[in-house]
Every structure is written in structure tokens, then in C-alpha cells.
Amino acid sequence: MKIRNTRDGWGAGAQLLHWLIAAGIATAMLLGWIMVNLPNSATKFELYALHKSLGITILALVLLRIVWRWINMVPDMPGTLSPREQKLAGAGHMALYALMLLMPLSGYVLNSAANFPLNVFGLVQIPNLTPESETLAEVASVMHLTFFWVLAAVLVAHIGAALRHHFVLHDDVLRRMLPVRRR
Amino acid sequence: MFRSTSSSAGRFFLGLGLGVIASALPMLASSAATGWEIVHDESRLGFEATQQGGRFEGRFEDFRADMRFSADDLAMSRFDVTVATGSINTGSSQRDSNLPDAEWFDTDAFPEAYYVTREIRATTDGYEAVGDLTIRDNTHEVVLPFTWQTEGDRAEMNGAVTIDRVRFGVGQGEWRDPSVAGHEVKVVVDLTLER
Numbered sequence: 001m002k003i004r005n006t007r008d009g010w011g012a013g014a015q016l017l018h019w020l021i022a023a024g025i026a027t028a029m030l031l032g033w034i035m036v037n038l039p040n041s042a043t044k045f046e047l048y049a050l051h052k053s054l055g056i057t058i059l060a061l062v063l064l065r066i067v068w069r070w071i072n073m074v075p076d077m078p079g080t081l082s083p084r085e086q087k088l089a090g091a092g093h094m095a096l097y098a099l100m101l102l103m104p105l106s107g108y109v110l111n112s113a114a115n116f117p118l119n120v121f122g123l124v125q126i127p128n129l130t131p132e133s134e135t136l137a138e139v140a141s142v143m144h145l146t147f148f149w150v151l152a153a154v155l156v157a158h159i160g161a162a163l164r165h166h167f168v169l170h171d172d173v174l175r176r177m178l179p180v181r182r183r
Numbered sequence: 184m185f186r187s188t189s190s191s192a193g194r195f196f197l198g199l200g201l202g203v204i205a206s207a208l209p210m211l212a213s214s215a216a217t218g219w220e221i222v223h224d225e226s227r228l229g230f231e232a233t234q235q236g237g238r239f240e241g242r243f244e245d246f247r248a249d250m251r252f253s254a255d256d257l258a259m260s261r262f263d264v265t266v267a268t269g270s271i272n273t274g275s276s277q278r279d280s281n282l283p284d285a286e287w288f289d290t291d292a293f294p295e296a297y298y299v300t301r302e303i304r305a306t307t308d309g310y311e312a313v314g315d316l317t318i319r320d321n322t323h324e325v326v327l328p329f330t331w332q333t334e335g336d337r338a339e340m341n342g343a344v345t346i347d348r349v350r351f352g353v354g355q356g357e358w359r360d361p362s363v364a365g366h367e368v369k370v371v372v373d374l375t376l377e378r
């Protein structure tokens with residue numbers, strides 16, 4: 001498999017970024033959900049720190065991913081898709097890129113507006129994006145939760161579509177994102 | 184009246200008298216160590232701490248001190264500092280809303296913290312104050328290294344010392360864990376004083 005994309009498939013770079021970010025986002029969503037529902041405890045605060053560090057790492061990976069997509073060719077959508085399906089898939093992917101950015105960004109703003117320090121995995125402290133503001137922190141908190149629900153809905157559609165292609169339509173759509181031989 | 188002592192002898196004795204008083208003044212002052220007033224607009228009683236591994240800064244807006252210091256009379260020099268614990272400000276309303284609570288400073292029960300020196304001594308790079316720090320009725324000895332520069336009637340004092348918040352009972356229960364807030368807190372004193 002090539003590092004870069006080709007006309008009919010995703011290269012190793014794009015696949016690695018896709019699955020790293022997928023695993024990261026799944027973990028961040030789970031962590032976020034668990035931590036906000038825990039009573040105050042050392043574990044809760046450790047999960048917060050982990051969640052924020054992971055979220056910032058995802059943000060960096062997503063930016064890298066967007067740049068990588070920009071400097072690579074984007075494989076054509078399989079011809080088995082109708083124009084309407086191609087449009088729908090394209091819109092869904094755009095929504096995913098937007099949410100992959102908005103999800104961590106709203107978290108970063110939320111943390112910044114609370115004027116909490118943010119040390120990524122105990123390795124490097126990154127600066128806050130905004131001045132301290134209770135109102136902004138509240139708005140960002142609502143956005144963060146809203147994006148979570150929207151992202152969850154789009155992900156259900158995204159994963160559902162991938163599985164349908166693989167198990168119902170028996171085409172190459174899922175395989176194109178896996179390091180396996182094509183049929 | 185002075186104007187009537189127009190003779191040269193009169194001026195001579197007046198001059199001599201003032202000269203004697205002037206040369207005696209520093210001796211008088213040093214024997215009690217000079218008293219200094221804090222210029223609050225140019226002074227800061229701050230600290231640096233960590234929250235979830237990230238550094239942040241804060242300060243106490245309201246503190247007062249009886250400061251006596253003379254480099255040549257350290258034996259009579261002494262700091263007696265009182266801090267209003269409720270005046271803590273870390274620039275985060277969320278954080279600051281927790282700090283007066285019973286688990287942190289418990290400002291209702293302990294509105295003030297104190298630092299009273301027992302000894303001030305010279306070191307190779309300046310001075311150090313040996314004193315008792317009392318927070319929440321927990322008293323421990325804290326040695327504060329500092330520098331002191333006097334210029335005319337003004338002075339600058341700069342010092343810093345790291346203390347363990349847990350020894351003073353600040354941040355109890357679930358807040359005791361160092362992953363929530365580090366145990367080490369660096370207290371930073373930057374004062375401008377006038378006499």
C-alpha cells in the first residue's frame with residue numbers, strides 16, 4: 001500500500017489518521033460521558049485531565065488530516081454509488097470534518113473561558129484561547145454537549161453506511177479504508 | 184527666633200546642633216530597625232500552583248503587615264503579616280468560588296492567615312526570614328529567602344518559598360489528591376515599601 005492516496009484508494013497516511021482519530025474520538029466521547037457523571041473524586045479529575053489532553057491531541061491530528069487531504073488527491077467515490085448517494089456521502093463527510101474540529105475547539109474554549117490551565121499529558125502547557133468569562137464558558141459548555149449529540153448522530157449514519165456497503169451492497173467502500181487486499 | 188540670632192556665632196551653634204542631630208538620626212533609627220509601609224499598588228502577595236498538572240497564578244488582594252527592617256540591625260528586624268484569606272483571586276471565577284469553602288481556606292472559620300518572623304538573618308545572596316506561618320490554625324515554620332534593596336526612602340523586597348498546602352489543611356477530602364491540585368505551592372512576595 002502506498003503512503004499517499006491514489007485515484008481509487010486511500011493511502012497508508014490517510015488510513016492511519018482515520019483510525020487514530022476514530023479511536024481517539026470514541027475514547028474522548030466515552031471519557032467525557034463518564035467523567036461528568038462521576039461525583040467529585042481524584043479519579044474524576046484525572047479523567048478530566050486525560051479527556052482534555054486526548055481532545056487536544058485529536059485536534060492536532062484533525063488539523064494534520066485536513067492538511068494531508070489537501071495535499072493528496074482524493075479518491076473518486078465508487079461508481080456503484082448513485083449521484084444522490086455521492087452527494088449525501090460528501091455532505092456527511094464535510095459534517096464530520098466540521099464536527100471533528102468543533103468538538104475539541106468548543107472544549108478548548110470552555111476550558112479557556114474558565115481560565116483553567118491545560119497541560120497536555122503532563123508534557124506541555126498550552127496557552128488559553130480566550131480571556132476568562134463565565135458567560136463564554138457556559139455557552140461553550142452547551143455547544144460542547146450539543147456537538148456531542150450531533151456528532152453521535154452523524155457517526156451512527158457514517159458507521160451504518162460503511163457497514164451497509166460492506167455487508168449488504170458487497171462493495172469496496174469499507175475495504176478502501178482498511179489495510180487489506182481488494183477483491 | 185532664628186532671625187534674631189543673626190550673629191555668626193549663633194549660626195555656628197545652630198549649624199552644629201543640626202549636624203549632631205543629623206548624624207545621630209541613623210543610630211536612633213537602627214536601634215529600633217526601620218518601620219516600613221507597604222505601597223499596595225506596587226506590591227503583590229502572589230502564588231503559583233498547579234491544577235490538573237497545569238500551572239496557574241493567584242494573589243491575595245488584601246493583606247497588611249508590620250514590617251521592620253534594617254540591614255544593619257537584623258536582630259530588631261521583624262515581619263508580622265496578616266492575610267485576608269477571602270481576598271484570594273486566581274482569575275477564574277469557577278476556581279475562586281470553591282476556595283472559600285470548608286475544604287479549602289474555610290474563610291468563615293479562618294478569615295485570616297498569619298506569618299510572623301522569629302528571626303531574620305543574612306545569607307550569601309540576601310536574607311532569610313524564619314517565621315511561623317499559620318493557615319487554618321495549622322502553624323508550621325517557614326523559612327523565606329528574600330532580597331531587600333533600600334533606595335532613599337523606598338525599598339523593594341522580593342522573596343519566594345514553596346510550601347506544602349496539605350500540611351496547612353488547604354484542600355481536603357477529594358481535593359487532597361495531587362492530580363487535582365499539586366501539593367506544592369510557591370508563594371511569591373514582591374513588595375514595594377516606603378518609610
Ligand code: HEM
Nearest residue numbers: 028029032033052055056058103104107108111141145148
Ligand atoms: C474530539 C474531541 C472531544 C470529544 C469527542 C469530547 C466529548 C465530550 C463529551 C461527550 C463530554 C460530556 C458532555 C456533557 O455531558 O456535558 C465532554 C465534556 C467535556 N469536555 Fe470534551 N470532548 C472533546 C474534546 C475536548 C477538549 C479538547 C477539551 C478541553 C480542552 C474538552 C473539555 C471538556 C470539558 C471541560 C467537559 C465538561 C463539560 C462541562 O463541564 O460542561 N473536551 N466532552
